[in-house]
Amino acid sequence: MHLKYESTLREPLVDGVKDYHQVTEDIIAPIEAKPGKLWYVGFAISIVLLLFGVFSVTWEVYYGTGVWNLNKTIGWGWDITNFVWWVGIGHAGTLISAILMLFRQGWRTGVNRAAEAMTIFAVMCAGQFPIFHMGRVWMAFFVLPYPNTRGPLWVNFNSPLLWDVFAISTYFTVSLLFWYSGLIPDFATVRDRAKTKLRKLLYGVASFGWTGSTKHWQRHEALSLVLAGLSTPLVLSVHTIVSFDFATSVIPGWHTTIFPPYFVAGAIFSGFAMVQTLLIICRKIMGLEDYITMGHIEAMNKVIVLTGSIVGVAYLTELFMAWYGGNPYEFDTFYKFRAAGPLGWSYWIMMSCNVISPQVFWFRKMRRNIAVTFVMSIIVNIGMWFERFVIICTSLYRDYLPSSWSYYRPSWPELGFYIGTFGLFFTCFFLFSKYFPVIAVAEIKSILKVSGESYKNKMVALEESSIEKFEHDAHHH
Numbered sequence: 043m044h045l046k047y048e049s050t051l052r053e054p055l056v057d058g059v060k061d062y063h064q065v066t067e068d069i070i071a072p073i074e075a076k077p078g079k080l081w082y083v084g085f086a087i088s089i090v091l092l093l094f095g096v097f098s099v100t101w102e103v104y105y106g107t108g109v110w111n112l113n114k115t116i117g118w119g120w121d122i123t124n125f126v127w128w129v130g131i132g133h134a135g136t137l138i139s140a141i142l143m144l145f146r147q148g149w150r151t152g153v154n155r156a157a158e159a160m161t162i163f164a165v166m167c168a169g170q171f172p173i174f175h176m177g178r179v180w181m182a183f184f185v186l187p188y189p190n191t192r193g194p195l196w197v198n199f200n201s202p203l204l205w206d207v208f209a210i211s212t213y214f215t216v217s218l219l220f221w222y223s224g225l226i227p228d229f230a231t232v233r234d235r236a237k238t239k240l241r242k243l244l245y246g247v248a249s250f251g252w253t254g255s256t257k258h259w260q261r262h263e264a265l266s267l268v269l270a271g272l273s274t275p276l277v278l279s280v281h282t283i284v285s286f287d288f289a290t291s292v293i294p295g296w297h298t299t300i301f302p303p304y305f306v307a308g309a310i311f312s313g314f315a316m317v318q319t320l321l322i323i324c325r326k327i328m329g330l331e332d333y334i335t336m337g338h339i340e341a342m343n344k345v346i347v348l349t350g351s352i353v354g355v356a357y358l359t360e361l362f363m364a365w366y367g368g369n370p371y372e373f374d375t376f377y378k379f380r381a382a383g384p385l386g387w388s389y390w391i392m393m394s395c396n397v398i399s400p401q402v403f404w405f406r407k408m409r410r411n412i413a414v415t416f417v418m419s420i421i422v423n424i425g426m427w428f429e430r431f432v433i434i435c436t437s438l439y440r441d442y443l444p445s446s447w448s449y450y451r452p453s454w455p456e457l458g459f460y461i462g463t464f465g466l467f468f469t470c471f472f473l474f475s476k477y478f479p480v481i482a483v484a485e486i487k488s489i490l491k492v493s494g495e496s497y498k499n500k501m502v503a504l505e506e507s508s509i510e511k512f513e514h515d516a517h518h519h
Contacts, residue, residue: 060332069483070232072328077476080327088468095462098455099174107177111453115446116438120456121175122287123430127312128168128463129210129284130305130426134313135161136217137277139224140270151485152338156324157317158221159478163470164316165214167463172206174459202286209283213276220269226252227262227484281309288433295375295437298363304356311349311396312426314342318419320471322412324480333481336410343409346422350400353429357397371442380436384449392432395425 060068102109112119135157142150173179198204229249236242252258285305288296318339325334364376380389399421402408409415435450474480 065486066231066235066483068332069330069479069481069486070228070235072475073232073477073479074235074237078327081472081476085469085472088465088472091461091465092469093462093465094458095460095465098458098462099170102174102455102459103179107175109453109455111451111456113448113450115441115448116435116450118175118434118438119450120431120452120460121171123427123434124460124463125168125171125175126284126287126305126430127427128164128171129281130309130312130430131316131423132161132164132168132213132217132313133277133281133306133309134317135159135164136213136220136273137310137313138317139220140273141277143266143270144274149338149341151482151488152334153317153321153342154485155221155224155478155482156321156480157313158217158224159471159474160316160320161217161313162214162221163467163474165210165217166470167467169210169214170463171459172203202283202290205283205286209276209280213273213280216269216273216276220266220273223262223265223269224482224485225478226250227254228479228482230254231483232479277310278306281305288437293437294369294371295380296433297372298360300356300359300363304353307349307352307356308396308426308429311346311353312423314345314349315419315422315426318342318346318415319423322416322419324475328475328480330481333486339412339415340406340409343403343415343418346418347400347403347409350396350422354397357393375437375440379440380432383436383440385432385436385439388428388432389436392425392428395421396429399425 110119110121135154138150138157139154142154173182176182176185226249229245230252233242233245233249236245282302282305285301289298289301291297321334322339325331361376361381364372367373380386399418402414402418439450440447
């Protein structure tokens with residue numbers, strides 16, 4: 043699958059002197075050990091946040107969406123902001139796995155497993171917002187397209203909200219299959235090392251009787267390629283369709299054709315930032331510095347600075363079009379109410395977090411600095427949250443009629459719901475890091491002979507000795 047030889051100038055993707063057994067030991071040992079104090083503390087905090095979220099949602103379902111601070115003008119507030127934000131975060135996983143796999147990028151192997159898990163948990167968080175935004179959740183079956191006795195009550199197939207449902211459910215299914223199929227060989231490894239009968243049984247069931255035969259590997263690689271091919275267009279289509287929620291409307295500030303590509307770039311931007319946040323923590327706590335190297339972190343920072351710049355260009359294009367188009371409503375939305383106006387502060391937070399701050403990654407020193415990367419990854423996600431907030435609230439809070447102008451601030455159930463999704467996300471992630479290999483063992487082994495540090499050093503030594511021999515022979519002739 044991989045070339046047997048790689049340029050010696052490229053830095054190794056696996057540091058230290060490792061053989062296949064050592065790789066297994068390093069990555070699977072944390073699963074077999076009892077988790078440390080920090081894990082329990084983090085897990086407990088996540089559970090508390092999750093319970094607060096459940097309470098907030100129950101409150102909202104019981105009293106109705108009136109407990110949210112939505113008003114006549116702003117019908118979509120905090121809720122849809124968070125929905126789009128979580129979908130965006132779920133973007134990097136499939137991109138890292140699928141597109142980089144099709145392009146045969148070796149550096150994805152250290153980061154793809156955690157990124158895929160992150161995608162699945164983020165989409166689980168995102169899916170809840172539109173459901174509870176419906177208000178009367180027990181009427182949810184009204185939105186399903188099926189023949190019924192209520193007369194011709196069919197969903198509106200022209201609505202981008204319906205396309206969202208199809209896009210996101212497809213995306214979730216393909217991502218889940220992709221993630222799980224990659225886990226199968228690793229589950230088999232954990233099964234074979236298991237000390238207790240229960241562990242052996244559970245990991246045995248999870249690994250579908252994997253034996254590592256040539257036939258199994260052949261099918262595994264074929265399946266991975268098919269799933270990668272399926273999910274590559276999904277990376278582009280899912281966020282394009284989410285952007286249609288806005289772009290197909292006629293409201294000034296939403297009615298722009300640049301939305302699809304710029305939502306996709308923004309999603310990759312925020313997704314990669316979230317992968318950085320999680321992996322820097324995992325790498326430290328689980329001692330995986332040899333597998334998630336500075337090379338991995340730098341490669342991801344390059345993607346962040348690229349997508350951040352694309353997003354910056356999109357913002358400036360919007361401002362230019364609002365001025366050049368000569369539509370007074372469009373102009374007012376962008377210049378008077380978005381960049382200035384009572385909610386103007388959110389616009390400048392978005393600009394500084396998403397466009398100005400990532401430019402530090404043009405410097406190699408900054409790209410390879412853990413602290414800078416960690417702080418930046420959080421700043422980027424704050425900025426991307428504000429981008430969604432700006433698009434939704436600053437386009438709506440100043441209507442055509444000054445009498446219906448309003449200001450928006452979230453109520454506690456809205457905040458609680460958002461905090462609760464963090465609880466869900468981190469609860470899932472803590473469980474994942476405890477029971478599943480955070481790094482794809484089988485895939486690291488597949489690049490070890492090409493990109494491992496000890497093997498690279500061997501190749502350099504071989505090269506030097508052959509050059510010396512050649513020069514020696516040439517000299518004698």
